[in-house]
Structures are given as structure tokens and as C-alpha cells.
Amino acid sequence: MRILSGIQSSGETGCHLGNYFGAIRQHVAHQSEHEGIFFIADYHSMTTVRDAALRRRMVLDVALDYLACGLDPAQAILYRQSDLAETCELAWMLSTVTPMGLLQRAHSYKDKVAQGVQADHGLFAYPVLMAADILQFNPDLVPVGQDQKQHLEMARDMAQRFNHVYEREVFALPEPLIPKDVAVVPGLDGRKMSKTYENTIGMFWPAKRVKKAVMAVVTDSTPVEDPKDTDATVFQLWSLFASPAERESYFAEARKGGLGYGHVKQDLLARLMDYFGPMRERREELAKRPDDVEDVLSQGVARARELMRPILSAARDASGLGRPA
Secondary structure (H helix, E strand, O other): OEEEEEEEOOOOOOOEHHHHHHHHHHHHHHOOOOEEEEEEEOOHHHHOOOOHHHHHHHHHHHHHHHHHOOOOOOOOEEEEHHHOOHHHHHHHHHHOOOOHHHHHOOHHHHHHHHOOOOOOHHHHOHHHHHHHHHHOOOOOEEEOOHHHHHHHHHHHHHHHHHHHHOOOOOOOOOEEEOOOOOOOOEOOOOOEOOOOOOOOOEOOOOHHHHHHHHHOOOOOOOOOOOOOOOOOHHHHHHHOOOOHHHHHHHHHHHHHOOOOHHHHHHHHHHHHHHHHHHHHHHHHHHHOOHHHHHHHHHHHHHHHHHHHHHHHHHHHHHHOOOOOO
16 A cells, blocks of 8 residues: 655754654564555745754754654655655646635644744745645555644545536545554643644753753652653653553552652663664764665656656646647
8 A cells, every 4th residue: 555644844843752752663663564655745834944054964864863763765665855846837737726714714724824924925835735745645554643634624625626617537635644653642742742832852852951951841749759640741751752551560660659750760761772772873874874764765756757757748638738649
């Protein structure tokens, strides 16, 4: 089966724990089971990032993170979104059949505007570009979290609308892949970990910065000797690095009292650094060879273009664009 997903290159902090446990880890697992296509969404980053040099650094950071976490270019496709400029052509084609009301209902647009993000056309039309990212490959499955499911539903709506208007089944309707065992990773303040909220812990930050972030996880003032609420953010983060048996034992100890939040944070820090240790080493080595990373992206987009070319050609032919087939 063909699986398609992407991660946005935004923010100066690289990928964080939420990106890893919510997406990257699953992407790496899928590559040996399915035909995986993964892209770094630098077009999408243009709604918030206005610095060209920064955008290029962020793309490299995400590529390094993916490769360090185990994505194998021999198995899966990894490419930079802007290297496949044809995606924007398809986005325009889809935009001409997309009702305004559909875009006005987008939760992501409303949320970002409420957070103070400038309400420009790029932000408003974001779901159309995302639909083009997906539909150009006719994937079977698209891994999404519950908070992203609406975007996939909108892509399906656009596909159906295009097929209906031009009376041809150009686009297949992808299904969402929502893993049941993937929890929403909380940030330092208890909200969902997000660069938007500036509450992240970077996987590959310098050790001192990781420690500072972990120690800044918000806790209450419950005394050491009193029972602890194991739904607290610090316990949720700790759980990411513990086995079921370890969680059961540790949580029982916390509920009895005598376990301080400071101790939990120290143990969380040790487990986090140990877990990402081998990946850190791989990333450091890869970072010394940026040309090799660019080669991976170049080879990836060449393979991606071969897969999307017949679908784009079918869309152009169905809508009467270009020379008749």
C-alpha cells in the first residue's frame, strides 16, 4: 500500500518529541511495510516563516532528523516539497473546484488566526495545497492525528468535486491512518507540544538545553510525601520512555507518596538522553556531509515525480489543459 505524509519545516528548534512520537517514529516503521512517500513541507512554512536562509536551514534540519531517526532512502522516498513545483499547479486546479465554504470551515485556519497569525491568502488556502500534496500520488493511506483528520476529509471532498466536475475518476480517495497507540505528546505547559506554543523539547538540542526544558515542565506544589496525580504532564512525558511494567510500578509508587517531581524529571532526562543517544550520534555524522543529504532529497524528488506524473497528466487532460493527449 502507498502511504503519504509530510512534516512542516517551521521554527528554529528542529523536530521535537511531539513530532517524533506523533509522526516520525510511525513513518520509519511504515517504510518496511508499505510504499512510503514523505516530504518536507517548505511551501507550507511560507505562511509563517519569511526568512529565506532560515527556511533552507530548517529543511536541512528536518532531513537530518528523519535520516538520524532511521528513515532509509533505499526504502522510502524523502523529498523537499518545493522541489516538486508541479504540486502548485495541481493546487491551482483543485482551488477552482473548491467551495469557499469548505475553506471557511477549516479548524486550523480559525485556530491560527485566533493565535495571532496573519490571515493572508496562503493561510486560508493552506488546505488546498495540502490536498495537492496528497492527491498527486493517489495514496491508499495518510497517517494523521485526530486534529489533522479534517484536512484529509477536505482533500477527499476536493477529489470528489474534481472527479464530478470533469466526469473522470482522476483522483482516488485516500483513507486516514490513525494509530490507536499514538498519544498526543504534552508540552512543557501541559498543552499539546507545538512550536506555535513554544513549549517543546527538541530531540537533538544540546544536552544543557534539553535539561533546562525538562526541568521547566510545569508541576503543581504537591509535597514530596503526598500522593501524585499520574496524569500530570511530567508523568505523561516520562511514560513515553517506559515499558508498561515500568509505568505500572512507577505510577503505583507515585500514588502512594514519597516520589518528588524533581526525581521524576531527573529520571525523564536520563531516559530521554539515553533513548535518543544513538540517533544523536548518527545526526552529528550526517551533519558533516550536507551534500549527501541534498543527494537524498534530489533522488527522492526524482522518484516522487515519476509517481505523480501520470496523475497530473490525467488531471490536465480531464480538465482540458495543454496539448490534447
